[in-house]
Amino acid sequence: METEKQNDTEKGAESVAGASEEQPDRADKPKRPPMTMTQKILAARASLDHVKPGQFIEANLDVVLANDITGPVAIREFEKMGKKRVFDRTKIVLVPDHFTPNKDIKAAEQAKELRDFAKEQKIVHYFEVGAMGIEHALLPEKGLTVAGDVIIGADSHTCTYGALGAFATGVGSTDMAAGMATGKAWFKVPAAIRFELTGQLGKWVSGKDVILHIIGMIGVDGALYKSMEFMGPGLENLPMDDRFTMANMAIEAGAKNGIFAVDERTRAYMRSHRSKTMEKQAHTYAADADAEYEETFVVDLAEIKPTVSFPHLPDNTKTIDQVGDVAIDQAVIGSCTNGRLDDMVIAAKILKGRRVADGVRCIIIPGTQQVYLDCVKLGYAETFIKAGAVFSTPTCGPCLGGHMGILAAGERAVSTTNRNFVGRMGHVDSEVCLASPAVAAASAVAGKLADPEAVFKSKKRPIRIGKDISKKNKGDRNGKSV
Amino acid sequence: MGKAYKYGENVNTDVIIPARYLNIADPEELAAHAMEDIDKGFAKTVRQGDIIVAGKNFGSGSSREHAPLVLKTIGVKAVVAPTFARIFYRNAFNIGLPILESQEASEKIDAGDEISVDFKSGRIRNKTKKESYQAEPFPEFMTALIENGGLVNYVKRSGGRTDGKTKEQEL
Known part of the structure; x- marks a missing residue:
């Protein structure tokens, strides 16, 4: 913007x-x-x-x-x-x-x-x-x-x-x-x-x-x-x-x-x-x-690598090359930390033409109505929906375990939010890994914590839902999408 | 005199009172969930006058005033830790939950020890172990805030100031 x-x-x-x-002090003024x-x-x-x-x-x-x-x-x-x-x-x-x-x-x-x-x-x-x-x-x-x-x-x-x-x-x-x-x-x-x-x-x-x-x-x-x-x-x-x-x-x-x-x-x-x-x-x-x-x-x-904070404190960090195989159930992209347009741009870049892994819920929440509108105008909303993500109205929602994406016992989320305390996003036995929008979007596609570059280089997969409504619908009369 | 409840470092406001209960307005109802994500038994067993002893950075995380409020409501007389997260520190003073900074007390007090605290001198006595520890004295400013019964009374009495000084003191 x-x-x-x-x-x-x-x-x-x-x-x-x-x-x-700020004005420089006058020369004759005693130095504070x-x-x-x-x-x-x-x-x-x-x-x-x-x-x-x-x-x-x-x-x-x-x-x-x-x-x-x-x-x-x-x-x-x-x-x-x-x-x-x-x-x-x-x-x-x-x-x-x-x-x-x-x-x-x-x-x-x-x-x-x-x-x-x-x-x-x-x-x-x-x-x-x-x-x-x-x-x-x-x-x-x-x-x-x-x-x-x-x-x-x-x-x-x-x-x-x-x-x-x-x-x-x-x-x-x-x-x-x-x-x-x-x-x-x-x-x-x-x-x-x-x-x-x-x-x-x-x-x-x-x-x-x-x-x-x-x-x-x-x-x-x-x-x-x-x-x-x-x-x-x-x-x-x-x-x-x-x-x-x-x-x-x-x-x-x-x-x-x-x-x-x-x-x-x-x-x-x-x-x-x-x-x-x-x-x-x-x-x-x-x-x-x-x-x-x-x-x-x-x-x-220049030396910073994509970084993930593991449960249950933000200082429990590893760089993406050190994370190993960590499966996720949910990816959240949004919040006061990462719900701005630049964050949406990165998420859209990775999700475009790809799809969220089977069994993973990807929830994308723009920070403001303006960011939401920009996402619609710039086509990101369509990218997100076609990738199989949820695209929501602004809310703090899942960040603090309020609503719009609460975790069950034993579930793990990668999230662009700011805290990964015990029970922060839901059940006391759930886990949150904090990461950037790039890592969260890549992880949503991979179904596990993933390096954005590796996912970006990977072959695009066919989109999950949505049809071009401008073309005549010849197929399924029940409106089922494939 | 009260019993000590002992916890580790970085006890955050999300475990003191989880956000899923923040739609509850009644302090008593809210207090029934105090500490439940790290200690399910706490709210059931804590008695009026008990104290919480914890590791560094107690009260980190959210600004929710519900956190010191539920501890005060449920009867916690004081929290002792080497350091406190700053918003929790402010909130505790503002609502009148005494907090004391002491590395020694945090290390030496065990769960269940019988503890008494003299807020004026900052002396913490451990009856069980027959020891006593000295907490950091409160800054003068904080003492005035406590003596006036918290920030609400302060603002009322000082005619619109928040720093505890009356108009006369300023002159």
Whole structure:
């Protein structure tokens, strides 16, 4: 989509991106201590000259987000706080995406609670089913998150917006309620780890493989309480959708936030995704050259191989050449981690003219209505359906074992989602292997964990269902497809 | 004084309260499923005042506040671990479930040990083993949050602040 909309005129873009570059300090000003990107954003939004790790601050919030699971709890806490109105009805974003379209009566009650609150408070950015997408795919697409923002969301994957150079972090419902009431939140300023990216990703390798590799390297608590800051020459060739995927999974290394240095790709993305309904002003902050990082890792993108996280932790990683024979029952392609257009492009490339292995369910869930529509327009929807996959409306659904693809005891899924904890996608005795869209699609075809290149090179198999409806149907009058 | 329940590292919010129950609004009903994916007996045997002792990174994963809430609702008096996942840490303070960071206590306490905890000093006493351990003291900020009875009361009392300072303190 990024490329599709890049023709937008530069006029007007200024109000979103590039207008507020960080100004160098005047020569006569005493030098303040060096700061990381995250620390600079927090200092600015707390109206402080500088902050240091461990310091408790209160920052102004640009976006306060909740979904149909955490929202109702936050609403009840908000009501206890004795406030009649939210601090700013344009800055609250409510997205019923987890158990929607309502999976059962209780889920329907929760979604209704969110809807009623949105109506009562005249919340501008409430996204009803039909407009709704998976929150962390939706907000950047709608231009509701920009560089320099401070964003809290009652969802742990709120850290996704760090891809745009924002400070974004997951919180609980009570923090969300306080954010709605006051427009502020308290933070302990985090220390940071730097990831210096070099080189360029190889064929079939994406941001998902990079972040799984990194989590495998530092562990599920490797960045606990800290920022993960991504920068370096490797960014030049790293598309935005890969960055969203990487920032999204910072929480799986325990991080408070993940954040990317802002570059021309970021600015282009913000120019082509502008909000008309929320006033936004991007601010870009670069880390000081002498900023303090507890550790620095140099990651050569060219050396990353397709990577799979085995049960039951995201840091239990193996590269695809090490996985051996691992049969799968289900492949899920979607989620806030991998439900963007680039993910659909890769899945379609592999599934085109091939078919999902017998006995395997392949479930493809675009992240937003826009991604869904793009898939229809670009012919991917047809590719998926002809391959024998399910192509669904946006929902978090199976990722957290909600609906739309729950696993039975003893079953195993390969999934582009973000967690493979015990019982995450269904029965406590089921398993989830995390992987990229390329690996998930290839595995769906092979019926076992598979190298995308091997599957792509393999002979195409005849399609499973579907007829060309433009031709006269001479055959089966019962309409049975072959 | 309560009995210790012992668990390993990286106890995540999906096992503390599985997502399949997150359509339940009533905390009591929800709490009946606490920890069931790693310990089916927990919700049936846990008594008011018992504590959970676990390995590092307790509460990792989802931001669901339902996780500390079910533990508090079912009677867990405190959780002791070397480290906590940060969203769980925030949530626990915000809703008033005491949590203590201690490597030593996490290693030395066994399941079933009789434990008492003094939150003010961070002292953890093991009656069964006749030992005591010192937890990391809470930051001053967190102590104020606990003393005020959690974030909801804070916001109410401090006239719209979230950092625990009253208007006077700021001046």
